[in-house]
Amino acid sequence: MSQAATEAALTSGKDGQFIHFDKVSKRFGDNVVLDDLSFAVGAGERVTLIGPSGSGKTTILRMLMTLMKPDTGTVRVGDDYLFHEERNGSLVDASEAHIRKVRQRITMVFQSFNLFPNMRVLRNVTEAPVHVLGLSKEEAEERALGLLAMVGLDHKIDSYPSQLSGGQQQRVAIARALAMRPDVLLLDEVTSALDPELAAGVLDVLRDVAKTTDVTMLCVTHAMKFARDISHRVLMFCEGKIIEAAPPEQMFDSPDHERTRSFLQSVLDEA
Numbered sequence: 001m002s003q004a005a006t007e008a009a010l011t012s013g014k015d016g017q018f019i020h021f022d023k024v025s026k027r028f029g030d031n032v033v034l035d036d037l038s039f040a041v042g043a044g045e046r047v048t049l050i051g052p053s054g055s056g057k058t059t060i061l062r063m064l065m066t067l068m069k070p071d072t073g074t075v076r077v078g079d080d081y082l083f084h085e086e087r088n089g090s091l092v093d094a095s096e097a098h099i100r101k102v103r104q105r106i107t108m109v110f111q112s113f114n115l116f117p118n119m120r121v122l123r124n125v126t127e128a129p130v131h132v133l134g135l136s137k138e139e140a141e142e143r144a145l146g147l148l149a150m151v152g153l154d155h156k157i158d159s160y161p162s163q164l165s166g167g168q169q170q171r172v173a174i175a176r177a178l179a180m181r182p183d184v185l186l187l188d189e190v191t192s193a194l195d196p197e198l199a200a201g202v203l204d205v206l207r208d209v210a211k212t213t214d215v216t217m218l219c220v221t222h223a224m225k226f227a228r229d230i231s232h233r234v235l236m237f238c239e240g241k242i243i244e245a246a247p248p249e250q251m252f253d254s255p256d257h258e259r260t261r262s263f264l265q266s267v268l269d270e271a
């Protein structure tokens, strides 16, 4: 694929652009983590970020959660500016109300599950809809029960996280993230801490999510078969830049860039 085609693929979302990164840079000391990075994601689009360790993928997700801010550049979701270049990378509106609004629209599932250990499964899923969205307990439970059925855990609603396998905990975490009815779901290496069999169950749940919802998904993963199945587009990160962007078949079957080829080979060797 030509450089021009990669550039076009950086902005070719579905039905218009929704998430915008515009000239975003971030460094820690001498370590340039994001280097003048621009790309956009369409509403309802599912995009997988791949690339070697330390290439900046998680940093992208953390910025969308407002957990990390850029040094320069603009990050926007729909009409909500999270960071604005003119304000030199600082949060445009860091008020609690603004952060809360952003967090309602964007939820993240982490590698380490992060469930509330002292709450039963049902309460883990209802907690934020009740306290952040203001749903009644009944409404939140109805929503949670539907989602827990979807992830195959409606028989575990009274368990505590410590009584579940890692795969089951991660499926609860997915239900919890979806209970907010987010516009954007961020997935950060959600199966990396799991044995292959448990990981497969979690990936099947996410395939269902992809099939049955129109949530915009940004996914960092080394599970390439999964990425191929669910993604509309794959972005290859290297040293804080996107060096290649393409639909999955093209990225995985005929990558253009030598660094992409060697990265994909290294992932295959690991598997």
Ligand SMILES: Nc1ncnc2c1ncn2[C@@H]1O[C@H](COP(=O)(O)OP(=O)(O)OP(=O)(O)O)[C@@H](O)[C@H]1O
Pocket (backbone or CB within 6 Å): 028, 031, 033, 051, 052, 053, 054, 055, 056, 057, 058, 059, 060
């Ligand atoms: N708070 C921090 N302080 C210093 N350096 C940091 C901090 N957070 C991230 N980094 C550095 O930023 C770089 C990019 O990290 P990031 O987690 O985005 O990479 P990644 O592509 O997601 O890697 P991996 O696949 O290993 O998760 C790494 O070199 C990391 O060490």
